[in-house]
């Protein structure tokens with residue numbers, strides 16, 4: 001459904017990455033790994049049509065994103081930002097219904113169908129009990145789940161998530177990754193970035209490695225996340241320890 005075709009991305013004259021080609025089918029979870037400043041967020045902005053490609057194309061269902069109305073893109077692709085800050089004391093239910101914005105006509109208010117979609121998203125994320133809580137008064141982990149629910153309320157076919165587990169405790173990381181896993185059962189494709197390569201084993205079908213602005217690897221986690229590739233990406237020695245079961249492993253840095 002999403003195709004990056006020999007993509008060069010960056011800001012105006014500044015190239016951040018180039019030569020990126022990949023195809024994301026429906027229901028697949030792709031995990032993007034790369035060092036700080038490696039270009040993950042910039043690539044996401046380009047995939048969302050918020051930054052124009054410097055060269056190459058982003059295709060959504062075979063159509064160049066550049067030629068698609070913003071509203072069509074927003075109905076198909078939802079973005080889940082990091083849940084760092086919360087400024088406005090909306091109820092969680094109200095935050096989630098905001099995910100319907102791309103499906104409302106100008107000046108109209110959310111109707112029963114929009115509230116029902118928000119309700120479904122809250123239930124899917126297992127946070128129905130937070131519905132009436134004030135968004136600024138829930139934890140970071142709960143906020144992250146609420147932001148995923150907001151994205152899902154818009155009934156997208158692709159979710160782009162920028163470090164959805166950043167600043168979450170261990171339990172909430174597992175809950176968020178578990179939810180990501182379940183989305184593919186609903187046919188929703190996910191692209192997410194993380195700074196923990198072990199997360200790729202937990203939730204991803206494929207991993208893309210971004211190094212020096214290039215794709216340094218693309219494939220199944222067990223083949224792509226290795227001590228060699230992690231050394232290349234992060235410049236430190238990393239042990240990748242297989243766990244019993246199918247293709248699972250944990251990653252831990254080896255301290256000198």
Ligand SMILES: Nc1ncnc2c1ncn2[C@@H]1O[C@H](COP(=O)(O)OP(=O)(O)OP(=O)(O)O)[C@@H](O)[C@H]1O
Nearest residue numbers: 011014016034035036037038039040041042043195
């Ligand atoms: N608005 C901007 N204008 C110009 N350069 C930018 C802008 N935002 C980021 N950059 C630069 O683009 C490069 C890639 O940044 P980006 O935020 O995409 O990396 P990242 O992989 O998401 O990093 P992190 O893991 O630290 O969040 C960096 O060199 C950064 O300084």
